Amino acid sequence: MQIKVENLQYVYSQGTAYEKQALRDINFEIGGGEFIGIIGHTGSGKSTLIQHLNGLIKATSGKILVDGEDIYKDGYNFKNLRNKVGLVFQYPEHQLFEETVLKDVCFGPKNQGLTEEEALERAKAALALTGLAEEFYEASPFELSGGQKRRAAIAGVLAMEPEVLILDEPTAGLDPAGRDDILEQIAHLQRERQITVILVSHSMEDIAKYAQRLIVMNRGKLLFDDTPKKVFTHYRELEEIGLSAPQVTYIMHDLQERGFGVSAEATTVSEAAAEIIKALEKTHDS
């Protein structure tokens, strides 16, 4: 599934004293099983942008083409779009409402018109993907811990089997093991099913580890759209707009300045370790 965003503009509360341009001139294209990261300071327009992608917010001007079809033309089937583009909001566990976890996860697929049986099958598969243990399926979602609730809520969207999965800070407030676990599962899903994943995050380390492509938002504009490695070489500009690079990237830059023969492109711990070892071997050989 291809989504093409053309000259997208969005103005909040247009014509009132609170008018604010949230998005300006956004252009990009996604599709075909990528893992895309979106970063930006709070208020940069990230959440507004992703809500355009499944038609929850209508652009003030500009176009969104899904598989070539303009979603703003009369009679466009938004229900179909929302079936294909799944959106996991911040703190999705606040939206759990059913009596049991399993019923909650079934809600989406049943709304898609699947039978009870098909919905159950989907729900169980989705729950298994998020790593929530089977003993909790019949529990009330409100009895679960924070991390377990988060998994149940993400499963609710996965059960709809979206072709594009958008997650808005899915790991905020989770402990490091829970964070790694959920992101690993999502990355696995993306590879396995060839779906497109869009991850909005404030963790540069997570973005560096998982994303193949990185979009940077600043004051409603798209500032960078490139591989994480390339984007993080602009770390000084990123700092000016409330962001940063992963800590290892800073280490590599400092080493380079101190005359170490390392490339400063490493953005993950394992890449950095390999690069440092290689550089030390070279100096000792010569």
Place this chain on the structure above:
Amino acid sequence: MAEMIRTENLIFDYDKRDEEGNKIGSFRALDEVNIEVEKGQFIAVLGHNGSGKSTFAKHINALLFPTGGTIFVGGYDTKEDAHFWDVRKSAGMVFQNPDNQIIGTVVEEDVGFGPENLGVPTEEIWKRVEESLKAVGMLEYRQQSPNKLSGGQKQRVAIAGVVAMEPQCIVLDEPTAMLDPVGRGEVLAAALKLRQEKGVTVILITHYMDEVVDADKLFVMSEGKVVLEGTPKEVFSRVEDMQKYCLDVPQATLLAHELKEAGLKVPAGILKKEELVEALCKLK
């Protein structure tokens, strides 16, 4: 040094209830916790989701009371009714989501809410509002609506609101979980400045390991117990233990650990990028 907080075999059991509200069991969230914090220290509490960190934090300002053992805050046993307000005044709390904590329509009103509730005279309230906003670097926003602030700025206003009550101790329960990297840095700097300038004890609960490398002491909790304690150097040098408790270490520490495993002579206890860069330059 004077004692700020001391717990003696602190236990807290949550009741489990059925739909009619009948008790059907209990869950031990804190299991014989013994923690001592001195006045003016910067303490961090780490632990997986459900480890009991927040339950412990809520005991510090008497939002929860022990079901076993004792907690002393500023020398007062929190279970003694006579000292309830003394405890509440000694310790202020800041939570994760700034939007749930800000109530005023103008920044300075929000900050003045706490001291007003304590019955502080009006003139003194204004003095405190000004001082606390200055302390967190938000004085120039005093007349603004909190809605227009960034996440980091809102959280600093929330801290100012606590500071205006002049507590001896501030407990920050994941104050940076929703913030961008620069916002995280601002909030942490504001808290540590209070400690330096006013001698306020800072207790930080967080999942970001790099925020706690300057702490005087770390407590690591798991399943309601304190399982590791010590300086950041002591705690973070146990990389495998930290991972076992579902935690992490700062990236510089992890990189040092990986290099050491690969046979490089990197010293133990590296926490900051500068330390690692220094150590590596010696190997060149």
